[in-house]
Amino acid sequence: MLQLQSAIGRLRLAALLEGISYLLFGITMPLKYMMDIPEPNLIVGMIHGLLFVTYSFLALQNIFIHGWNWKNSLMALIASIIPFGTFYADAKLFKPTQQLG
Numbered sequence: 001m002l003q004l005q006s007a008i009g010r011l012r013l014a015a016l017l018e019g020i021s022y023l024l025f026g027i028t029m030p031l032k033y034m035m036d037i038p039e040p041n042l043i044v045g046m047i048h049g050l051l052f053v054t055y056s057f058l059a060l061q062n063i064f065i066h067g068w069n070w071k072n073s074l075m076a077l078i079a080s081i082i083p084f085g086t087f088y089a090d091a092k093l094f095k096p097t098q099q100l101g
Contacts, residue, residue, distance in 0.1 A: 011059060
């Protein structure tokens, strides 16, 4: 369960939303470039950009709060640029960290 009062809980929510918005590009990009329907990509792009910045800020915050080593820190930061990366980082790093706290 996501606990939004903690920094790791907020990161987990941001990771989920950012991952979903990234995957939505798989739908909106073909609409824009193959079917000449740019509007959905514009909306998803703005939302994704905001979620990416939010995720990045929260990842940095949690790196400092939890004192993650360089490997975990890199995983948290790079996860947002790899498809399904935030889901993987949540399962392997964020959720276990939340369960420890």
